Amino acid sequence: MNLTLKIWRQAGPKATGEMVTYPVSGISEDMSFLEMLDVLNEQLNARGEEPIAFDSDCREGICGMCGLMISGKAHGPEVTTTCQLHMRSFSDGDEITIEPWRADAFPVIKDLVVDRSSFDRIIQAGGFISANTGSAPEAHSVPVPKPKADRSFMAAACIGCGACVAACPNASGMLFLGAKITHLGELPQGQPERDARVVNMLTQHDDEGFGGCTNIGECSSACPKEIPLDVINQLNKDLRHALAHGE
Amino acid sequence: MATNTLPVTGKPRPASARRTTVFMKLLMALSGALFVFYVLVHMYGNLKIFGGVEAFDEYALHLRTILMPILPFGGFLWLFRALLVVALVAHAWSAFYLWSRARGARTTRYVAKEAAKATLKSRMMRWGGVALLLFLVWHLLQFTILKFNVGPEAAGDSAGKLVISSFQVWWVVLIYLLALVALGMHLWHGVWSASQTLGWTSSARSRRTAKSVATVIALVTAIGFALPPLAILFGIVKG
Ligand code: SF4
Ligand code: FES
Numbered sequence: 001m002n003l004t005l006k007i008w009r010q011a012g013p014k015a016t017g018e019m020v021t022y023p024v025s026g027i028s029e030d031m032s033f034l035e036m037l038d039v040l041n042e043q044l045n046a047r048g049e050e051p052i053a054f055d056s057d058c059r060e061g062i063c064g065m066c067g068l069m070i071s072g073k074a075h076g077p078e079v080t081t082t083c084q085l086h087m088r089s090f091s092d093g094d095e096i097t098i099e100p101w102r103a104d105a106f107p108v109i110k111d112l113v114v115d116r117s118s119f120d121r122i123i124q125a126g127g128f129i130s131a132n133t134g135s136a137p138e139a140h141s142v143p144v145p146k147p148k149a150d151r152s153f154m155a156a157a158c159i160g161c162g163a164c165v166a167a168c169p170n171a172s173g174m175l176f177l178g179a180k181i182t183h184l185g186e187l188p189q190g191q192p193e194r195d196a197r198v199v200n201m202l203t204q205h206d207d208e209g210f211g212g213c214t215n216i217g218e219c220s221s222a223c224p225k226e227i228p229l230d231v232i233n234q235l236n237k238d239l240r241h242a243l244a245h246g247e
Numbered sequence: 248m249a250t251n252t253l254p255v256t257g258k259p260r261p262a263s264a265r266r267t268t269v270f271m272k273l274l275m276a277l278s279g280a281l282f283v284f285y286v287l288v289h290m291y292g293n294l295k296i297f298g299g300v301e302a303f304d305e306y307a308l309h310l311r312t313i314l315m316p317i318l319p320f321g322g323f324l325w326l327f328r329a330l331l332v333v334a335l336v337a338h339a340w341s342a343f344y345l346w347s348r349a350r351g352a353r354t355t356r357y358v359a360k361e362a363a364k365a366t367l368k369s370r371m372m373r374w375g376g377v378a379l380l381l382f383l384v385w386h387l388l389q390f391t392i393l394k395f396n397v398g399p400e401a402a403g404d405s406a407g408k409l410v411i412s413s414f415q416v417w418w419v420v421l422i423y424l425l426a427l428v429a430l431g432m433h434l435w436h437g438v439w440s441a442s443q444t445l446g447w448t449s450s451a452r453s454r455r456t457a458k459s460v461a462t463v464i465a466l467v468t469a470i471g472f473a474l475p476p477l478a479i480l481f482g483i484v485k486g
Contacts, residue, residue: 237446
């Protein structure tokens with residue numbers, strides 16, 4: 001396959017960036033999107049040019065590091081992560097635009113790499129439960145109803161990739177936040193901190209500069225883990241309860 | 248890529264549920280709910296014009312005599328109007344707050360961005376809302392505050408006659424129809440959005456219900472409001 005790539009190049013956090021066009025050839029459709037970028041970087045290296053900086057870690061769709069905006073879609077045209085996207089989803093001769101996630105809460109570090117530690121700070125603000133350390137508790141001592149366990153597990157599938165923020169017209173982090181709230185709030189272990197959790201995590205979310213949700217649903221359709229919009233409903237509901245409890 | 252241990256950023260502030268973006272959304276949803284109730288009642292009242300000018304004027308009079316010996320003449324109406332003004336301020340204020348946050352949340356735009364779910368109705372909430380606000384000013388000036396008559400017939404003190412005379416003018420009808428399109432779209436996304444904000448849509452089924460209810464309310468309101476002006480313009484209802 002021969003492709004034309006338009007890629008955002010930015011030398012550093014403060015530098016001004018621009019779109020640069022690179023033709024690539026000899027791409028196999030079995031390559032992943034990141035392998036395709038590796039091929040381009042080899043060519044850039046051989047020419048003595050600065051390779052394109054992009055993030056990746058597991059390359060198997062579970063760590064959430066590899067988010068890219070591909071021709072206007074977060075993680076590209078399939079419901080998956082960029083590392084699990086294959087070149088067979090594109091056609092020979094395609095022109096592909098590649099941009100970093102755009103949100104002021106995710107500042108660009110270099111080229112396509114953004115700093116998502118605002119998500120970590122949101123987790124720090126309340127994404128935990130209090131439990132005694134020591135030997136593992138007896139598994140059946142705290143029963144969890146199956147539907148709740150399922151919903152919690154569904155929400156726990158969030159890998160914190162940030163595609164929801166990238167796709168949202170408001171650059172809101174509420175799908176991510178809602179996933180965390182639902183994940184812990186469905187379980188008995190998450191109950192003691194429930195009210196404080198939603199208030200603290202939401203306050204951190206707002207302070208990081210994410211926008212507010214207007215229930216459009218772009219996040220959920222961009223999410224590689226198919227987190228549904230109803231986790232935002234859960235977030236709203238938990239906040240309403242926290243309000244009623246005087247938090 | 249390795250990242251540093253988390254740096255502390257920003258000034259820590261005491262967290263309070265009242266100072267979150269979701270609280271602003273709740274304000275917007277609740278004030279919006281009052282407006283939904285209000286437009287439905289208003290739409291129903293307008294249909295009285297099909298009973299003739301007398302029926303319409305009588306209805307207008309009744310609105311002023313609700314709870315009458317307890318409240319003075321027009322008392323209930325004024326209380327309700329005050330409530331609507333408070334709701335309008337809350338609705339618009341929370342909207343502008345969230346709007347400006349969203350602008351600040353992405354100062355560098357995408358070169359290419361494709362929408363998967365955003366629809367015209369959800370994208371037009373903000374500009375459509377501004378359009379509705381402008382229309383509201385015009386509408387209140389025309390029928391409540393100045394009561395100016397742009398139509399061919401004398402209206403005197405009769406609200407019904409003023410309505411009949413005004414809607415014989417095509418451009419007045421056009422302004423109303425445009426406003427109704429804006430209102431319908433606003434309600435269509437707004438009712439669903441408010442259900443989600445109030446935490447009523449936790450299952451796929453309740454989400455579908457909320458969307459259907461939103462569609463029905465939007466259609467009923469827009470059509471119900473459009474009937475009187477059209478009937479008057481085409482001479483089906485006469486003074
Ligand atoms: S909710 Fe989905 S899109 Fe958002 S961070 Fe989690 S996995 Fe990524
Ligand atoms: S590199 Fe881990 S999810 Fe893509």
